[in-house]
Every structure is written in structure tokens, then in C-alpha cells.
Amino acid sequence: MSDDQEARITTLQTQQSIMTRALVAALEGRWQGEDSVEAWLYALSPDLQGQLQPDPPVIAS
Amino acid sequence: MSAELDTLDQQQALLTDGLRQMLEGRWVSFPSLQADIEALSPGIELAPQPPVLTSEAGPEPPAYAWNPDADMPGQVYDWTCSCCATEYVERGAGAPRGDDVYANREAVVYDVGYPHNVNSAYGLMDGSGAELQRVLADHAGIETKQGWLSYDQAYAIYSVTFGLGSGGAYYHWVVFAGVDGSSLVIRNSAWGYKGIYDRIGRDDFNRLGPWSCIWAY
Numbered sequence: 001m002s003d004d005q006e007a008r009i010t011t012l013q014t015q016q017s018i019m020t021r022a023l024v025a026a027l028e029g030r031w032q033g034e035d036s037v038e039a040w041l042y043a044l045s046p047d048l049q050g051q052l053q054p055d056p057p058v059i060a061s
Numbered sequence: 062m063s064a065e066l067d068t069l070d071q072q073q074a075l076l077t078d079g080l081r082q083m084l085e086g087r088w089v090s091f092p093s094l095q096a097d098i099e100a101l102s103p104g105i106e107l108a109p110q111p112p113v114l115t116s117e118a119g120p121e122p123p124a125y126a127w128n129p130d131a132d133m134p135g136q137v138y139d140w141t142c143s144c145c146a147t148e149y150v151e152r153g154a155g156a157p158r159g160d161d162v163y164a165n166r167e168a169v170v171y172d173v174g175y176p177h178n179v180n181s182a183y184g185l186m187d188g189s190g191a192e193l194q195r196v197l198a199d200h201a202g203i204e205t206k207q208g209w210l211s212y213d214q215a216y217a218i219y220s221v222t223f224g225l226g227s228g229g230a231y232y233h234w235v236v237f238a239g240v241d242g243s244s245l246v247i248r249n250s251a252w253g254y255k256g257i258y259d260r261i262g263r264d265d266f267n268r269l270g271p272w273s274c275i276w277a278y
Contacts, residue, residue, distance in 0.1 A: 009066070012066070012069050012070070012073060015073050019077075022080050026083060037083065038084055041081060044077045052081065053085055054086075055084075055085055055115055056084060056086070056114070057086075058112065058117075
């Protein structure tokens with residue numbers, strides 16, 4: 001395996017970890033703010049900053 | 062190996078986009094979470110149950126305790142309906158002026174402003190109900206909004222909160238106490254006036270409009 005391939009695998013593993021945190025946030029109703037879907041999405045894709053128009057689900061309480 | 066990594070990169074991009082679609086409220090159709098899942102897993106059979114979005118949700122219930130079943134005695138004077146409705150809202154929201162409904166109503170009349178804001182010639186002078194909003198805020202601390210509402214708007218609002226309103230062709234103020242099936246529940250100090258009792262449906266609402274509606278928030 002080349003260094004480039006190892007680096008890409010490491011990146012993918014990090015992304016999967018972030019993805020999992022994002023899914024947990026979605027399930028637990030944290031769509032915006034700290035430890036939220038929005039926050040983890042920016043971690044995955046920083047260029048989305050300022051581009052989103054959130055319209056999250058209404059959380060029953 | 063390189064091809065597998067390319068595939069994983071593409072899948073990760075779809076997953077990331079799926080998060081974006083969920084966050085922005087696009088659950089089905091295209092672009093959407095559904096579309097991303099179908100791209101990740103061609104041929105997958107889905108049974109989407111999209112959630113209610115923040116943009117689709119109605120108003121939040123207000124923080125007041127509301128009793129929709131308080132008594133509504135008939136009005137004694139034909140011009141005091143707005144004050145009767147206001148007094149009911151105060152009492153129903155836990156801020157009665159006293160034990161005597163008729164004395165309460167008289168106090169509301171003077172708080173609204175007799176004769177310049179409410180009188181025997183015209184009833185409530187400002188048909189929007191702005192003076193009623195002021196009295197509700199000043200006496201009972203009930204903050205309200207006002208709007209000229211369609212039936213569907215009124216139904217959505219009064220399914221979660223309470224208030225009062227008047228139809229232009231009705232020329233009468235009633236309390237909106239909630240909903241029952243497809244009808245609005247009202248508390249009416251003029252029982253039977255223009256064929257309306259304690260419910261008002263879409264047809265009657267439209268017949269008696271346009272409606273200035275006030276609601277607690």
C-alpha cells in the first residue's frame with residue numbers, strides 16, 4: 001500500500017467517525033449548536049460554512 | 062486498491078450530502094436524503110416518513126395555564142362583546158379580576174376606554190382589537206399577536222393557543238378556546254347570534270369574515 005493510499009484510508013476513517021457522531025446527534029435531536037448535525041457537517045465539509053439554510057425536524061418534548 | 066478508495070470517497074461524499082439534506086429539510090424527492098441513499102444503494106426500497114420541519118410547524122403553545130371551560134354568561138349590553146371576550150380570556154388564563162363576571166366586564170370596559178375606545182354607538186372602535194391587546198398585556202400580562210387570518214391559519218393557531226377575534230360581517234367578538242374536529246371552539250357571549258353558538262366551522266367563518274384574530278404567545 002502506498003503512502004497516499006494509507007493517507008486516504010486514514011482520512012476515510014476520520015470521516016466515518018465524524019459521520020457516526022453526526023448520526024448520533026441526529027438521533028438525539030441536536031440539529032444545531034454544540035455537538036450537533038450542523039457542527040459535524042462543517043467538520044466533514046468546512047466549505048459549507050455560511051452556505052446552509054437549516055430547516056431541522058421539530059423535536060417532540 | 063485505488064479504485065476501492067475512489068468508491069469509498071464517493072460514498073463518503075454522498076453520506077455527507079445526506080447529512081446536509083436532512084439538516085436543510087430535504088428528506089424526499091431530489092435533491093434529498095432519499096436520493097443520496099438511493100445513489101448509495103441502487104434498487105433499495107424505502108418507505109420514507111419525513112418529519113415535520115421547523116418551517117412547517119405551527120406556533121409554540123404559550124406558557125399560560127388555559128381553562129377553555131370557564132363560564133361565559135350572556136352579555137347584558139349589545140355593545141360589550143369585545144369586553145366580555147377580553148374578560149373571559151383574562152379569567153380563562155388564570156388572571157380574573159374578581160369573582161363577579163359582570164363587575165369584571167365593567168372594569169374591562171373602563172380599561173379599554175369608555176367612551177372613546179368602546180361605546181354603545183359603535184362597540185369597539187378599533188376593529189383590529191389593538192386596545193384589547195393592550196388591556197390583556199397590562200392587566201393579565203398576556204402577550205398577544207394580531208392578524209387578519211384565513212380559516213386554515215386560525216385553525217392552526219388556535220389548535221395550540223387561545224385568543225379572541227371578530228368577523229367583519231359578524232360584527233361580534235368571541236373567544237377562540239381551541240379546536241374540536243374540523244371546527245374552532247368559541248366562547249360566545251351572544252349565544253345564537255347570526256346562527257353561531259359554541260363552534261364555528263369553515264363555511265361560517267368565511268361567511269362572517271374577514272376576521273381580526275388575536276392570539277396568546
